[in-house]
Amino acid sequence: FAQGGYAKAAFEAKSMAELTKALGLATPTESKDITVTGPDIAENGAVVPLGAATTLPGVKRMMLLVEKNPNMLAALFDFSDAVDPAVSTRVKMGQSSDVFAVAVMNDGRVLYGHKEIKVTLGGCGG
Amino acid sequence: PLGRYAHADAATAEKGLYDLPRFGNVSFLHMTDCHAQLLPIHFREPSVNLGVGAMAGRTPHLVGEHLLRQAGVRPGTALAHAYTFLDFEKAARRYGKVGGFAQLATLVKRLKATRPGALLLDGGDTWQGSAVSLWTNGQDMVEACKLLGVDIMTGHWEFTYGQERVQEIVKNDFAGKIEFLAQNVKTADFGDPVFKPYTLREINGVPCAIIGQAFPYTPIANPRYMVADWTFGIQDDNLQQMVDEARGKGAQVVVVLSHNGMDVDLKMASRVRGVDAILGGHTHDGVPVPVLVDNPGGKTLVTNAGSNGKFLGVLDFEVKNGKVADWRYKLLPVFANQLTPDAEMSALIQRLRAPHQAKLSEKLAVTDGLLYRRGNFNGTWDQLICDALMEVQDAQIAFSPGFRWGSTLLPGDTITRELMMDQVATTYSYATVTEMSGEMIKTVLEDVCDNLFNPDPYYQQGGDMVRVGGLTYACAPLESMGRRVQDMRLNGQPIDPGKTYRVAGWAPVSEEAKSAGHKMVWDVLETWFKAHPRVTPRKPNVPRLIGMQGNPGLA
Amino acid sequence: MRIRAQAAGDKATVRVLMSHEMETGQRKDASGKVIPAWFIQDVTAKHNDKVVMTAQWGPAVSKNPFMQFVVKGAKAGDKISITWVDNRGDTRTDEATVS
Ligand SMILES: [Mn+2]
Ligand SMILES: [Mn+2]
Numbered sequence: 001f002a003q004g005g006y007a008k009a010a011f012e013a014k015s016m017a018e019l020t021k022a023l024g025l026a027t028p029t030e031s032k033d034i035t036v037t038g039p040d041i042a043e044n045g046a047v048v049p050l051g052a053a054t055t056l057p058g059v060k061r062m063m064l065l066v067e068k069n070p071n072m073l074a075a076l077f078d079f080s081d082a083v084d085p086a087v088s089t090r091v092k093m094g095q096s097s098d099v100f101a102v103a104v105m106n107d108g109r110v111l112y113g114h115k116e117i118k119v120t121l122g123g124c125g126g
Numbered sequence: 127p128l129g130r131y132a133h134a135d136a137a138t139a140e141k142g143l144y145d146l147p148r149f150g151n152v153s154f155l156h157m158t159d160c161h162a163q164l165l166p167i168h169f170r171e172p173s174v175n176l177g178v179g180a181m182a183g184r185t186p187h188l189v190g191e192h193l194l195r196q197a198g199v200r201p202g203t204a205l206a207h208a209y210t211f212l213d214f215e216k217a218a219r220r221y222g223k224v225g226g227f228a229q230l231a232t233l234v235k236r237l238k239a240t241r242p243g244a245l246l247l248d249g250g251d252t253w254q255g256s257a258v259s260l261w262t263n264g265q266d267m268v269e270a271c272k273l274l275g276v277d278i279m280t281g282h283w284e285f286t287y288g289q290e291r292v293q294e295i296v297k298n299d300f301a302g303k304i305e306f307l308a309q310n311v312k313t314a315d316f317g318d319p320v321f322k323p324y325t326l327r328e329i330n331g332v333p334c335a336i337i338g339q340a341f342p343y344t345p346i347a348n349p350r351y352m353v354a355d356w357t358f359g360i361q362d363d364n365l366q367q368m369v370d371e372a373r374g375k376g377a378q379v380v381v382v383l384s385h386n387g388m389d390v391d392l393k394m395a396s397r398v399r400g401v402d403a404i405l406g407g408h409t410h411d412g413v414p415v416p417v418l419v420d421n422p423g424g425k426t427l428v429t430n431a432g433s434n435g436k437f438l439g440v441l442d443f444e445v446k447n448g449k450v451a452d453w454r455y456k457l458l459p460v461f462a463n464q465l466t467p468d469a470e471m472s473a474l475i476q477r478l479r480a481p482h483q484a485k486l487s488e489k490l491a492v493t494d495g496l497l498y499r500r501g502n503f504n505g506t507w508d509q510l511i512c513d514a515l516m517e518v519q520d521a522q523i524a525f526s527p528g529f530r531w532g533s534t535l536l537p538g539d540t541i542t543r544e545l546m547m548d549q550v551a552t553t554y555s556y557a558t559v560t561e562m563s564g565e566m567i568k569t570v571l572e573d574v575c576d577n578l579f580n581p582d583p584y585y586q587q588g589g590d591m592v593r594v595g596g597l598t599y600a601c602a603p604l605e606s607m608g609r610r611v612q613d614m615r616l617n618g619q620p621i622d623p624g625k626t627y628r629v630a631g632w633a634p635v636s637e638e639a640k641s642a643g644h645k646m647v648w649d650v651l652e653t654w655f656k657a658h659p660r661v662t663p664r665k666p667n668v669p670r671l672i673g674m675q676g677n678p679g680l681a
Numbered sequence: 682m683r684i685r686a687q688a689a690g691d692k693a694t695v696r697v698l699m700s701h702e703m704e705t706g707q708r709k710d711a712s713g714k715v716i717p718a719w720f721i722q723d724v725t726a727k728h729n730d731k732v733v734m735t736a737q738w739g740p741a742v743s744k745n746p747f748m749q750f751v752v753k754g755a756k757a758g759d760k761i762s763i764t765w766v767d768n769r770g771d772t773r774t775d776e777a778t779v780s
Contacts, residue, residue, distance in 0.1 A: 082728060
């Protein structure tokens, strides 16, 4: 499976278009088969658990993106056939944002799922 | 129906309202959010409890006559007084105080006698809300709950004593007596369960599972440093696993003891399969008629049992052929004058209070007006707090958190230190003064407003709007975040985003606030009471509402 | 590093906690000076001696990073090793046994 040098340009991308250009990828399309998991409201913007997973076969790379971070791409994972296409990590989020899981398939298709995560100031309660 | 017993003696009244005929073979008694109120108090239900989006006009977002109509309760009755704010002062004087653990103990014993095997479930917010609970680190409530015979509990404000204190109580005081359950609390490192997620109990030969659901947003709504090594969240996938696991082990009845808040419970009930009932708390809604929610697995009952010891929920199931065939539910008000106090519990309460009695009963002032807290935007008690903060802290604007606990005082009542502490007793009640830009003030108000009015309940936190002194504004709950708070003014002048304002507040969640040398808010209040021994009636500063005409959550 | 690898059926779930500042390069210290970026860039996961997954991270990954993945065909007694390399060229490898 793919193992190259550090994708510096991808980590500097400010938008999905810049990211796909930096990596030479096709235009991503939304897919209900790509799931991104995370809290609805982050308990701590500095440590937000995110997961990306799919039931589709033939995923070679999975990326986690935070739309409103200074740079969108937080992490990318290259899978061999010896792992499930499911991975979790924890990321920083400065403000409420959509987060994306983007899967690069063996056949060149690029699919994504997304969800909203709220980062709040906190306080109050019943 | 209780009205005719109002002037009769306690024994007769008990026979009237509290003589609830037995039904079925599996019963749960549910109390929640007592906020450490061991003695009877007054508690005024809200006149503003707005629902937006899919929640508009639906339980629990009904107030006053709208609620009575839905519950089929006649106005002017004792039940109408218990469930609503209507004619509050007059009805409160007529029907007397509510709650009290000695009265509750009598009621629990009575119901357990007619319902063998019934379990007493406590939804949490039990160890916080009074001076004595704060001064004893929750120990008074731990002792009282053990004597009351609580079988199972979950939590929220419990966590504000810190994770070590919670573990100490669960592992030592509660061992072999009370099970503390929470399927949604995990360690922050590898996500291991912190508490037992559920328990299996046999009731009259029927295997039953009770699953605990702690308040999902504890580290956001309260200081995160109190529970630094734990994470929370709603976790409905994990809940589904627990339900399936319990059913797999033979459970014929599955109930979730939840501290989600009612809107979150309603959404959760629509997503998770195999739950017979969610007995909920946190939003302090006194819900006389449970909501039956459809989901892919069947139907789930959702209830919420009010606050401050005012109610006891009684859920009876008839279990036949391995499943729930029928049910009955009653939200019983605890009228203190109509239940003979339990002698053993009275003695315990007296013993717990004795070392603090002198401090508790010290008179601070007398109020000429009704002092209450609950309501989406403000109450007279928080108005008093805002007025005191602005005056004593020399601030232009004051914020008071949208807490839903806090007892009610009638006109003419003496404000003792104990009654003041009912409004402010938390482990982080620091009084702050912050220089805030107009832009920041707007950001804060919008943030809290979204926690209350986000159309998706999973993005709500179940508190009320931050109470605001000095500043006036308009609020459009139906707008999106960033557009709800409008027309902010100070002394009639528009708030300037670039200008700095002096804002007083209390109960900050940041860890830095702990060591910043702030005064405590009760000291600020006591300073103010010295200058105002006679408290004139407070008019709550509430926003002008936009788009809420006709909403039955508004009286 | 703390690595936990637990087999269930014919798979093992691996959870890793690394110790690293993950400094973004966008924060300033008390004197107003920018704190230089310092973060893990590359991660390699091996099952016994075979590389099964690699990762590239930016500074948005949280301090003391966490990673979880599932290795097929891993059984009790197998070795899982994790290596990271940061933007300064520092590296660390740790190993755990599947339980
Ligand atoms: Mn509560
Ligand atoms: Mn609560």
